[in-house]
Amino acid sequence: MATRHDGLHAEHIQSALIGSAAAQSALIASWGRSMRLYGLNPEEGTPKVLTDRELKDARERLGSLIDTAESTLDRLYSAVGGAGCCVLLADKDGIPVDRRGYEGDDATFRTIGLWTGVVWSEESEGTNGIGTALAEQRALTIHRDQHFRSRNTALSCTVAPIFDHRGRLIAAIDVSSARRDLTEDFVKLIAVAVVDAARRLEAENFRLVFPKARIVLAQGADAASERAMHALIAVDEDDLVIGASRAARHMLGLTDESLRKPLPASDVLGEQANAELDYATAERGAIQRALARSGGNISAAANNLGISRSTLHRKLKRLGFPDKVSFSDF
Known part of the structure; x- marks a missing residue:
């Protein structure tokens, strides 16, 4: 489909905004924001391009995420690049700060504006993949004439926040194409790949933020849902929860305030049937962990537990540890 500069696209948007579907369609709601809230015109306006200094500042604000995202963007581009797509990493303001694309297509994409430093916020460009995904904080595809600007109606853009x-x-990850032969089925495959890339990047970033923590998958009422697959909990050496991903927070009702207080992992992860863990069970678990960490060295395990070797011997007998447990140092 060719880009529509003949006024028909603007007329289509105007008709949709006053039609019966206006109150029910997320797309039309975005068109409404573009026209009424941001005061944009589908037929007017040119892309806003940052200066080199402004782009550098944007990259610095995003910090280490750009480096963390490198392998994720590379893998995603290797999957979609052959179909004439480019891959963009944009910050929360809709500014692409990193990009992957075929060199032979660079001139086309640069002219269109699918380039680092070009502002794709909804406030600047109206309904578009990057800006609308950020505004609505959800993964979506804006396909061709779903875009607000007439000059963007040749694009198909799939984005995940x-x-x-x-x-x-x-931030957001975007896969965009200007190919006219891009099929609906392939767009659906791109959508799966983009969402998967975004969730993988979130998980990698989460692990880097809590490098010394044990990262576990939360279990909740919707444990079988797609959200549950990304519900990560960070647990410290004292078995206290020190972090939770967005999916885990939604699933378990966790907030910054609740995470500032000591929060036993067992309470959050549902590892107990009663209000409190049986003391002997907790003690046995602590001893098993200490023995595992020491490689079976009793003296080292006792030292890690803050007790004497003889006290640990008595506890092992009282708790019924099997006779095969060695009581000699290795």
């Missing part, structure tokens, strides 16, 4: 370790929106 990225949330940090506290569940805050920080």
Whole structure:
């Protein structure tokens, strides 16, 4: 489909905004924001391009996420690049700060504006993949004439937002194409790949933020859902929860305030049937962990537990540890 500069696209948007579907369609709601809230015109306006200094500042604000995202963007591009797509990492303001694309297509994409430093916020460009995904904080595809600007109606853009370790929106991954032969089925495959890339990047970033913590998958009422697959909990050496991903926060009702207080992992992860763990069970688990960490060295395990070797011997007997447990140092 060719880009529509003949006024028909603007007329289509105007008709949709006053039609019966206006109150029910998320797309039309975005068109409404573009026209009424941001005061944009589908037929007017040119892309806003940052200066080199402004782009550098944007990259610095995103910090280490750009480096963390490198392998994720590379893998995603290797999957979609052959179909004439480019891959963009944009910050929360809709500014692409990193990009992957075929060199032979660079001139086309640069002219269109699918380039680092070009502002794709909804406030600047109206309904578009990057800006609308950020505004609505959800994965979506804006396909061709779903775009607000007439000059963008040749594009198909699939985007997934990225949330940090506290569940805050920080960025988005976009796969865009200007090919006219891009089929609906292939767009669906791209959507799966983009969402998967975003969630993988979130998980990698989460682990980097809590490098010394044990990262576990939360279990909740919707444990079989797609959200549950990304519900990560960070647990410290004292078995206290010190972090939770956005999915885990939604699933378990966790907030920054609740995570600032000591929060036993067993309470959050549902590892207990009663209000409190049986003391003997907790003590046995602590001893088993200490023995595992010491490689079976009783003296080292006792030292890690803060008790004497003889006290540990008595506890092992009282708790019924098997006779095969060695009581000699290795």
